[in-house]
Amino acid sequence: MSEAKMKREKWVCQPAQFVPHDNAADLAVSVARRVAEVAAQAIRERGEFRLALAGGETPRRCYEQLRHLPIDWSRVQIFFGDERCLPVGDAQRNDTMASNALLDHVAIPPTHIHRIAAERGADEAARHYAGLFDQTAALDLVLLGMGEDGHTASLFPGNPATELKDAVVAVLDAPKPPPQRVSLGLDTLRQARQRIFLVSGAGKRAALQAMRDGAALPAARVGSAEWHVDRAAMPEGH
Ligand code: 6PG
Numbered sequence: 001m002s003e004a005k006m007k008r009e010k011w012v013c014q015p016a017q018f019v020p021h022d023n024a025a026d027l028a029v030s031v032a033r034r035v036a037e038v039a040a041q042a043i044r045e046r047g048e049f050r051l052a053l054a055g056g057e058t059p060r061r062c063y064e065q066l067r068h069l070p071i072d073w074s075r076v077q078i079f080f081g082d083e084r085c086l087p088v089g090d091a092q093r094n095d096t097m098a099s100n101a102l103l104d105h106v107a108i109p110p111t112h113i114h115r116i117a118a119e120r121g122a123d124e125a126a127r128h129y130a131g132l133f134d135q136t137a138a139l140d141l142v143l144l145g146m147g148e149d150g151h152t153a154s155l156f157p158g159n160p161a162t163e164l165k166d167a168v169v170a171v172l173d174a175p176k177p178p179p180q181r182v183s184l185g186l187d188t189l190r191q192a193r194q195r196i197f198l199v200s201g202a203g204k205r206a207a208l209q210a211m212r213d214g215a216a217l218p219a220a221r222v223g224s225a226e227w228h229v230d231r232a233a234m235p236e237g238h
Contacts, residue, residue, distance in 0.1 A: 150217025
């Protein structure tokens with residue numbers, strides 16, 4: 001993307017949106033409560049709650065907390081922000097983590113869980129998942145993690161897939177293993193009604209600091225969001 005276009009895009013990772021937490025456990029409890037609030041409102045207003053789950057390790061505790069909250073799972077549709085191109089059931093897949101932490105423990109109809117068929121390879125899986133988004137309403141909430149380089153979902157700095165306009169993108173040569181992934185595209189993340197980031201650990205501080213100072217990292221480009229950040233990751237001065 002040109003420098004001029006980057007300047008035109010509105011980066012949002014402003015301190016005003018930081019929700020501070022003492023530690024990862026408190027962050028997980030708070031975000032789980034927020035998900036339950038957003039779910040109740042979506043179900044009240046539209047009869048269903050369309051939630052995209054984040055991958056990585058940070059959200060695990062939040063998903064475990066969600067098991068115990070009063071959510072009408074029969075009204076929830078589950079999507080995934082991204083998936084790693086690994087065999088079904090591989091321990092490193094994001095849907096494996098989500099199933100172990102949450103989906104296997106709540107009464108959600110199996111047909112409401114829309115996994116990314118990343119085992120079929122990035123290109124075919126992205127095309128297939130994009131078809132799902134073409135025929136359907138916007139997501140109510142996207143949960144997102146952030147990598148130490150400021151990536152989110154599988155949208156990495158400098159990777160061509162990050163600049164694509166497709167609803168779902170095939171990611172090749174990802175710097176975080178595995179190299180092949182499937183991700184919701186930047187526009188799909190932006191079109192969701194709400195976004196919540198879960199950011200924990202000292203390793204994430206530098207990226208948060210850089211984005212607060214205006215760096216156009218992918219996590220800063222998804223649009224307005226609630227940034228739930230623990231003390232270890234919080235930039236100086238917050
Ligand atoms: C993935 C995730 C990725 C993750 C960040 C943070 O597939 O790896 O989708 O975007 O959210 O890399 O990962 P941690 O929570 O493990 O630090």
